Amino acid sequence: MFLVDAPLVARREVARGMFVLSLDAPQIAQSVRAGQFVNLGWSPGPLLRRPFSVYRTEGDRIEVILKAVGAGTAQLLAMTASDTISCLGPLGHAFDLVAGPRSVALVSGGLGVAPMPLAAREARAAGMSVTWVHGSRTVDELCSEADGDEVIWATDDGSRGFAGTAVSAVPETDVVLACGPNRMLAAVAMRWPDAQVAVETYMGCGTGVCLGCAVPLARGGYDRACKEGPVYRAADIDWSVLPAHLPYAISA
Amino acid sequence: MTVDMAVEVGELRLRGPVLAASGTFGYGTEVPLLERRALGAVVSKGIFLRPRAGTPPPRIVETPSGMLNAIGLQGPGVEGLIRDYAAQWAQWDFPVLVNINGETAAEYGELAARLDGVPGVAGLEINISCPNVEQGGLYFGNDPRAAAAVTEAVRKRTDLPVWVKLTPMVTDIGVIARACEAAGADALTAINTFVGMSIDLNTRQPRLSFRTGGLSGPAIRPLAVHLAHQAARAVSIPVIGIGGIMGAEDALEFLVAGCAAVQVGTATFVNPNAIAEVHDGIAAYLASHGFASLAELPRYLPRD
Numbered sequence: 001m002f003l004v005d006a007p008l009v010a011r012r013e014v015a016r017g018m019f020v021l022s023l024d025a026p027q028i029a030q031s032v033r034a035g036q037f038v039n040l041g042w043s044p045g046p047l048l049r050r051p052f053s054v055y056r057t058e059g060d061r062i063e064v065i066l067k068a069v070g071a072g073t074a075q076l077l078a079m080t081a082s083d084t085i086s087c088l089g090p091l092g093h094a095f096d097l098v099a100g101p102r103s104v105a106l107v108s109g110g111l112g113v114a115p116m117p118l119a120a121r122e123a124r125a126a127g128m129s130v131t132w133v134h135g136s137r138t139v140d141e142l143c144s145e146a147d148g149d150e151v152i153w154a155t156d157d158g159s160r161g162f163a164g165t166a167v168s169a170v171p172e173t174d175v176v177l178a179c180g181p182n183r184m185l186a187a188v189a190m191r192w193p194d195a196q197v198a199v200e201t202y203m204g205c206g207t208g209v210c211l212g213c214a215v216p217l218a219r220g221g222y223d224r225a226c227k228e229g230p231v232y233r234a235a236d237i238d239w240s241v242l243p244a245h246l247p248y249a250i251s252a
Numbered sequence: 253m254t255v256d257m258a259v260e261v262g263e264l265r266l267r268g269p270v271l272a273a274s275g276t277f278g279y280g281t282e283v284p285l286l287e288r289r290a291l292g293a294v295v296s297k298g299i300f301l302r303p304r305a306g307t308p309p310p311r312i313v314e315t316p317s318g319m320l321n322a323i324g325l326q327g328p329g330v331e332g333l334i335r336d337y338a339a340q341w342a343q344w345d346f347p348v349l350v351n352i353n354g355e356t357a358a359e360y361g362e363l364a365a366r367l368d369g370v371p372g373v374a375g376l377e378i379n380i381s382c383p384n385v386e387q388g389g390l391y392f393g394n395d396p397r398a399a400a401a402v403t404e405a406v407r408k409r410t411d412l413p414v415w416v417k418l419t420p421m422v423t424d425i426g427v428i429a430r431a432c433e434a435a436g437a438d439a440l441t442a443i444n445t446f447v448g449m450s451i452d453l454n455t456r457q458p459r460l461s462f463r464t465g466g467l468s469g470p471a472i473r474p475l476a477v478h479l480a481h482q483a484a485r486a487v488s489i490p491v492i493g494i495g496g497i498m499g500a501e502d503a504l505e506f507l508v509a510g511c512a513a514v515q516v517g518t519a520t521f522v523n524p525n526a527i528a529e530v531h532d533g534i535a536a537y538l539a540s541h542g543f544a545s546l547a548e549l550p551r552y553l554p555r556d
Contacts, residue, residue: 003524041522047469048314049522088524204312204319205521209278211297211323212312221305222326227282241308 002027005084016140018067025087026060034118035198035231038089039206046072051203053114065114091206092230097122101174105131109180113143120147135166186239193235201225216241255538256545261490262413262438266292270531273517274351279337290531291346298351303329313459318471322462338372347374355385361405368410375413381444393419396431407436417441425479426486439490442480468518470496484510500533510553
């Protein structure tokens with residue numbers, strides 16, 4: 001885990017209102033794995049840090065993806081090159097992408113695309129072919145960046161690709177990784193109990209001490225999204241107790 | 253110029269006045285970035301006799317300059333705490349106090365007896381912000397007799413230093429402070445979180461699953477400074493100030509207001525090195541104002 005003041009070096013829009021920020025954070029860039037996150041703090045900004053999955057890395061840079069949904073994200077998007085953002089990370093457990101399986105489906109809804117570019121890179125390095133399945137409500141909200149040997153788009157209104165949810169558009173593969181709204185992940189758990197899912201929770205510290213990011217477990221009790229998670233075996237979560245909609249988390 | 257930062261809180265000699273607050277530091281085994289050289293002491297996550305699952309999510313929500321939490325004292329129970337952590341604490345060069353919780357005065361007493369003499373446990377901090385099931389859920393900390401009864405139940409069962417963490421949700425904190433002092437407390441921690449509530453206007457429901465939560469962070473700091481000051485004026489035992497300390501100047505306010513030491517909590521969530529930075533900032537202030545030690549810092553503590 002590293003704590004670095006990372007200069008903002010670039011920003012690009014990848015869907016309507018959805019931006020990728022690029023930060024210069026060498027130690028984190030060199031050690032982060034797919035599914036792990038950074039806890040970002042900025043000034044002026046909210047009191048608590050906000051967790052963001054690492055989207056991509058390139059050399060010394062890490063990228064995070066966000067939408068302007070509240071005051072905090074608006075502050076982040078108003079920053080200009082050379083402003084610094086405090087980055088704590090990498091945090092949490094990554095996707096388990098070991099060699100053996102031949103194919104993986106990366107299933108994402110909306111901002112759930114966040115951990116998938118790194119996952120695609122690691123899956124390919126482990127010898128898997130990558131099927132990229134990305135969904136949103138409508139075509140304007142689809143992340144324009146995709147990284148799969150096969151790419152499947154899904155929109156609720158049918159304005160691009162498959163008309164319906166990303167989950168219902170997934171072909172058969174050996175391994176399924178998913179990230180998106182918790183109700184989407186609950187549907188993943190129904191269909192693929194062994195899928196690896198990255199969940200969203202409210203988060204306080206990101207380091208395991210506050211117990212704020214409780215994830216209800218199917219076997220009873222809670223553990224911490226920031227420490228034991230955010231990646232879980234889908235069937236291990238008690239989806240009925242995990243809040244279905246969160247105003248922030250990946251989206252601040 | 254080196255400043256002597258040591259403080260004595262009752263029988264406990266601490267190398268510095270900045271302590272990690274209960275519930276914000278786990279059992280001291282997390283927060284790897286922290287510079288432990290500056291830690292005066294750690295107060296463990298609150299513990300009950302038996303394991304507790306805690307409350308369903310959402311457990312935390314940010315509010316203006318603060319946060320509400322309702323964790324529900326999730327924890328392994330006293331046996332799990334002793335088994336998993338006490339031996340590590342015994343190796344550390346700063347003391348660890350255990351924050352104890354119960355639903356009856358007798359439960360607090362049992363916890364004290366169980367922890368008494370366990371290597372690694374340097375003291376107890378009683379959380380009296382728990383509902384008393386024998387009094388229909390009235391909080392121990394809101395009633396001077398109940399607060400005294402809990403303090404006495406613990407005092408009788410242990411030779412360890414006993415601190416009592418006071419709730420701010422009272423009409424006169426001085427009355428509770430004096431009751432705890434008379435019942436044998438060695439020090440007081442002032443204050444615990446304020447009870448608060450936040451409503452989600454989309455669902456028109458409370459944002460926390462528990463409905464209410466404890467408010468911490470800079471939002472409560474002036475309230476906390478005042479209450480810690482009132483407690484310090486009411487008793488002659490040491491008072492440890494806590495509430496919204498983010499930096500050294502905040503901590504110095506509590507110290508000048510009459511506190512012997514301070515606890516830092518929410519700030520650690522934001523900055524894992526907050527305790528070291530607060531410690532160093534206090535030392536720098538003392539040095540730049542010509543004080544050779546923390547003990548020389550003048551306190552504003554009129555006894556009228």
